[in-house]
Amino acid sequence: MSQVYTTDHSASVLRTHSWRTVANSAPYLLPHLKPGMKILDVGCGPGSITISLAKHIPSGHVTGVEYVPDPLEGARALAQAEGVSNITFQEGNIHALPFKDNTFDMVHAHQVLQHITDPVHALKEMRRVAKDGGIIACRESAELSWYPESEGIAKWCEVTERMQRAKGGNPHPGRMIHVWAREAGFDSRSVEKSAGAWCFGSDEERVYWGGSMEDRARSSGFAKNAVEEGFAEPEDLEIVAKGWRQFVEDENAWFGLLHGQILCWK
Numbered sequence: 358m359s360q361v362y363t364t365d366h367s368a369s370v371l372r373t374h375s376w377r378t379v380a381n382s383a384p385y386l387l388p389h390l391k392p393g394m395k396i397l398d399v400g401c402g403p404g405s406i407t408i409s410l411a412k413h414i415p416s417g418h419v420t421g422v423e424y425v426p427d428p429l430e431g432a433r434a435l436a437q438a439e440g441v442s443n444i445t446f447q448e449g450n451i452h453a454l455p456f457k458d459n460t461f462d463m464v465h466a467h468q469v470l471q472h473i474t475d476p477v478h479a480l481k482e483m484r485r486v487a488k489d490g491g492i493i494a495c496r497e498s499a500e501l502s503w504y505p506e507s508e509g510i511a512k513w514c515e516v517t518e519r520m521q522r523a524k525g526g527n528p529h530p531g532r533m534i535h536v537w538a539r540e541a542g543f544d545s546r547s548v549e550k551s552a553g554a555w556c557f558g559s560d561e562e563r564v565y566w567g568g569s570m571e572d573r574a575r576s577s578g579f580a581k582n583a584v585e586e587g588f589a590e591p592e593d594l595e596i597v598a599k600g601w602r603q604f605v606e607d608e609n610a611w612f613g614l615l616h617g618q619i620l621c622w623k
């Protein structure tokens with residue numbers, strides 16, 4: 358199975374991802390987290406959501422998996438720094454999860470299905486390793502919105518979406534992940550759909566989001582691949598970086614990201 362993740366795990370990418378917690382990126386899970394649960398977080402990246410999940414279930418255990426080892430050492434160090442020990446990080450591909458059938462009470466993936474070639478197969482794998490009665494939970498980007506108009510942000514969207522499509526991924530599939538779940542074998546009564554949003558508008562939020570996007574346009578796997586693989590010229594990336602810099606500096610600027618979310622019961 359070919360890999361389609363368009364960026365890498367460089368510092369600028371991990372910086373964006375490690376801000377994430379259950380509260381800001383997966384609050385739809387909160388009513389379903391129970392003491393003693395065994396949870397799998399697939400495509401865990403730097404592990405901040407994984408660690409946040411582990412903090413919610415101190416008597417349970419959370420396993421984070423990534424298809425490459427790059428972010429795992431950082432994830433382990435972050436867990437140790439935060440005093441979280443009910444957690445394990447290991448390599449594992451969502452297309453062939455290294456676990457027996459019926460292992461976990463909850464199998465979660467945040468912004469992973471959009472980066473892979475066969476999301477239906479991935480959902481079948483997530484379902485396989487969940488226990489009977491267990492939950493499969495996914496949240497994926499559905500729609501972006503921002504103010505004011507920005508040539509740089511529009512170009513960033515255009516280049517990232519074109520790269521993702523060319524590599525077999527699906528930009529913004531949040532609007533249809535429930536359909537993939539049906540194709541993976543869940544019936545409509547066992548799939549609950551909802552939506553959740555990120556909004557970056559305060560000075561601090563714009564520095565975090567716009568600043569890390571500016572860094573990613575200047576130095577990351579995204580920037581390198583975009584140029585080397587012919588999706589953008591270095592001047593395009595400069596326009597993207599400047600667009601994000603203006604976003605950080607404009608106190609009227611605002612960026613929102615709507616996610617589609619599903620909870621599926623096995």
Ligand SMILES: C[S@@+](CC[C@H](N)C(=O)[O-])C[C@H]1O[C@@H](n2cnc3c(N)ncnc32)[C@H](O)[C@@H]1O
Pocket residue numbers: 360361362374375377399400401402403404405406422423424425449450451452466467468469472473
């Ligand atoms: C947008 S990041 C999300 C990371 C993390 N879930 C979060 O929200 O902070 C997507 C992650 O999916 C991982 N990924 C891509 N293809 C994968 C695969 N086939 N199996 C497992 N993980 C994969 C990438 O390495 C990356 O860390």
